[in-house]
Amino acid sequence: MIRRSHQPYLTQSVPGRQGWPLAFAHRGADTTRENTLAAFRAAVERGYGYLELDVRTSADGELVVFHDETLDRTTTGTGPLSDRTWAELSELLVVQDEDGSRVGGGEPLLRFEDLLTAWPDVHLNVDLKDDAAVPVIAELLARHGAWDRVLVASFHDSRRRHFTRAAGxxxxxxxxxAAIAAMVLAAPVGLAHWVGRRLAHIDCVQVPVRQGPIPIVTPRFVARCHEAGLQVHVWVVDEPAEMERLLEMGVDGLMTDDVDALARVMESRGFWPQH
Structure with a gap:
């Protein structure tokens, strides 16, 4: 049973879809052009209503949809993204192929504001990759009235708390x-509610199936998180059999790099499309 949330973002708003597990396109679910508008557009056209992405801040304060600290792995540029202005970044292309080689063509880098305004009914799962992104995204969400369309994530709990203060x-x-580690340790002894509500002030945990040899997502972990009022979203899952196993376990969302595989699994269960 999917855990309902008081946060509108975490509940399908379309009549008849409440309680559906959520399907997230991880960085657009296209490893050849990750975090680009073309990748996100293809996912939305396939039926995805939830897009997972990362943001970093340019030298002149523009919020850019990008994962790495440096430009080298995925673009025609080199060096830290934060050293470039948006005008400079807009001249670069995302050109990485699946095996890491450079290919022809390419897609331009993407400003967060352009993605935010592209589809009014699509939700964005935003991982804040630097501290400078915090006031910028707070201002953009306020300007566009998009508070209910965005989930804010960060591996740094201090950055998440900074965003809450900036957003007001x-x-x-x-x-x-830190919050996730506390949940993993607390869940087996029944303290998930205390951690989730009194310490972390979070609405969900977004975790891998396992961390190295240590399993994270177990039936007990999912049950304890649900008891605490927390949804469980799992990343990154590309194998249909694993998707089915996790959905049977009761997880509330799956993130994937395989846009078609997750869509087919959700379709087979009647949970599609999602926007």
């Missing part, structure tokens, strides 16, 4: 590394 209001949030 609550939005959907997942826990950072």
């Amino acid at each position: 209001r609550r939005v959907a949030m997942s826990g950072g590394a």
Whole structure:
């Protein structure tokens, strides 16, 4: 049973879809053009209503949809993204192929504001990758009235708390590394509610199936998180059999790099499309 949340972001608002597990397109679910508008557009056209992405801040304060600290792995540029202005970044292309080689063509880098305004009914799961992103995203969400369309995530709990202060209001949030570690340790002894509500002030945990040899997502972990009022979202899951196993366990959301595989699994269960 999918855990209902008081946060609108975490509940399908379309009549008849409440309680559906959520399907997230991880960085657009296209490893050849991750975090680009083309990747996100393809996912939305396939039926995805939840897009997972990362943001970093340019030298002149623009919020850019990008994962790495440096440009080298995925673009025609080199060096830290934060050293470049948006005008400079807009001249670069995302050109990485699946095996890490450079290919022809390419897609331009993407400003967060352009993604935010592209589809009014699509939700964004935003991982804040630097401290400078905090006031910028708070201002953009206020300007566009998009508080209920965005979940804020960060591995750094301090950055998440900084965002809450900058926003001056609550939005959907997942826990950072410390909060998640506390949940993993607390769940087996029945303290998940205390950690989730009194310490971390989070709405969900977004976790891998396992960390190295240590399993994270177990039936007991999911049950304890649900008892604490927390949804469980799992990343990154590309195998259909694993998707089915986790959905049977009762997880509330799956993130994938395989846009078609997760869509087919959700379709087979009647949970599609999601926007």
